[in-house]
Amino acid sequence: GEDVEQSLFLSVREGDSSVINCTYTDSSSTYLYWYKQEPGAGLQLLTYIFSNMDMKQDQRLTVLLNKKDKHLSLRIADTQTGDSAIYFCAESGNNDMRFGAGTRLTVKP
């Protein structure tokens, strides 16, 4: 089946930039997403990008998409302790969605 893969852990210092990477295999993916999950909560959509775009910026968040390599990244500038959470990459092509296993971001003061 189609897969979405991302590294499981990332640790950064407060104020640094965080970069979370994701790869996917479905070449028919139309949209790619980043979700944030805080402890004990559901998923919150952070941003999404259409597959014909290379980049999308929204305040501290920058999403880069390399469609040729099927690589998606999320950059968080000036990372804060409140950014500590699990970040999920997801893709959709038809009507279903596939998620990665999630990257646990830890921000150290």
Next chain:
Amino acid sequence: EAQVTQNPRYLITVTGKKLTVTCSQNMNHEYMSWYRQDPGLGLRQIYYSMNVEVTDKGDVPEGYKVSRKEKRNFPLILESPSPNQTSLYFCASSPHQHTQYFGPGTRLTVL
């Protein structure tokens, strides 16, 4: 307040005892979906529904049933739960396929 609600939030049951987890949204969304979240596996889609009376299998539909008799409700039914269905379940709704709004989750333990 616009929201997706799930009930119950926590449930401990025994193998073989039928259960239903309810999901309701008050945003008049057409698209609804169920996921299970397991450590190291992320979220896997169980079933989704594009509209009333339209449901489709996701990646892991075995052992589950759903129904969509009305737009606001999308219950998840486990006819004969087994321990491998112990998981954290999320319902989500969306006005379209994107921008999904997630419920708070239901933690199910099957003994």
